[in-house]
Amino acid sequence: MIDELAHAGPEHLDPAFVAGYDRKQGFPDPAEDLDAFAAHGLDGGSAVVDLGAGAGQFALAAARRFGHVTAVDVSPAMLAVLRERAAAAGLANLDCVRAGFLSYQHHGHNADGVYTRNALHQLPDFFKALALDRIARMLRPGGVLRLRDLIYDFRPADTGEIFRGWFDGAAADPADGYTAADYAEHIRTEFSTFRWLLEPMLAEAGFEVVAVDFERRLYGAYTCVKESGTKWGRLRGERHGVQWPAEAGVQR
Numbered sequence: 001m002i003d004e005l006a007h008a009g010p011e012h013l014d015p016a017f018v019a020g021y022d023r024k025q026g027f028p029d030p031a032e033d034l035d036a037f038a039a040h041g042l043d044g045g046s047a048v049v050d051l052g053a054g055a056g057q058f059a060l061a062a063a064r065r066f067g068h069v070t071a072v073d074v075s076p077a078m079l080a081v082l083r084e085r086a087a088a089a090g091l092a093n094l095d096c097v098r099a100g101f102l103s104y105q106h107h108g109h110n111a112d113g114v115y116t117r118n119a120l121h122q123l124p125d126f127f128k129a130l131a132l133d134r135i136a137r138m139l140r141p142g143g144v145l146r147l148r149d150l151i152y153d154f155r156p157a158d159t160g161e162i163f164r165g166w167f168d169g170a171a172a173d174p175a176d177g178y179t180a181a182d183y184a185e186h187i188r189t190e191f192s193t194f195r196w197l198l199e200p201m202l203a204e205a206g207f208e209v210v211a212v213d214f215e216r217r218l219y220g221a222y223t224c225v226k227e228s229g230t231k232w233g234r235l236r237g238e239r240h241g242v243q244w245p246a247e248a249g250v251q252r
Contacts, residue, residue: 004100005074007122007191018077020175021055028117030061033146036211036223037113040144042066046112049138051101052119056082062115063094070111074100101131110140117148121192125201128193132205141228145207150192151220162217163187169216195220 045067050059053071055078063069071094073079079096086094097104101123114135120128135145154162171177202209207224214220
């Protein structure tokens with residue numbers, strides 16, 4: 001496997017960067033993501049895993065709404081901030097685990113939901129596929145994956161036009177958000193992928209995409225449901241040209 005901490009970038013080890021992380025991210029409101037889980041039946045008894053939890057913008061809010069939250073991140077500095085915030089808020093139902101997509105070991109009952117924001121892009125596509133398969137395996141059938149990330153929803157020929165508009169809207173001050181230089185560094189050194197490459201990975205892992213929304217053809221928000229074993233097997237077989245015999249008991 002790969003060193004996920006190295007792929008996350010050295011800034012995530014820097015306490016000064018971590019202290020300003022939420023501001024740089026724009027203090028993202030987790031309400032829409034919480035509602036997406038609730039719309040699929042998650043409630044006060046549900047267990048949610050937050051992969052790439054950062055300083056806890058989602059995990060802290062989720063712990064106030066769901067039964068148990070496991071916040072997973074490869075950065076000790078991020079987890080230190082998150083633990084302090086959870087303790088200050090009295091959230092005894094939030095656990096922190098230092099691990100990544102490829103190293104986190106889920107124990108106990110399968111999770112009801114998995115959340116990840118702006119973290120999957122740190123993995124090359126081969127490892128994204130492995131990560132999504134691992135996420136599917138930790139979820140119960142019918143469990144929900146809520147995925148937000150920088151994903152390219154355009155043709156390669158449109159790259160210049162899309163990136164020019166993206167750079168033009170960048171922050172001038174790095175303390176206030178991501179600058180054009182930050183975006184250029186992301187493109188060079190991280191692994192955001194095209195939508196038309198990511199969605200087959202989700203399907204192969206056994207997910208049905210039930211809702212998707214894109215902002216500026218750059219930022220995708222996916223709600224995915226893990227298929228039941230029988231349905232996933234049938235759909236996977238059909239994608240690979242397998243003809244299911246009637247006596248197999250698989251309903252079309």
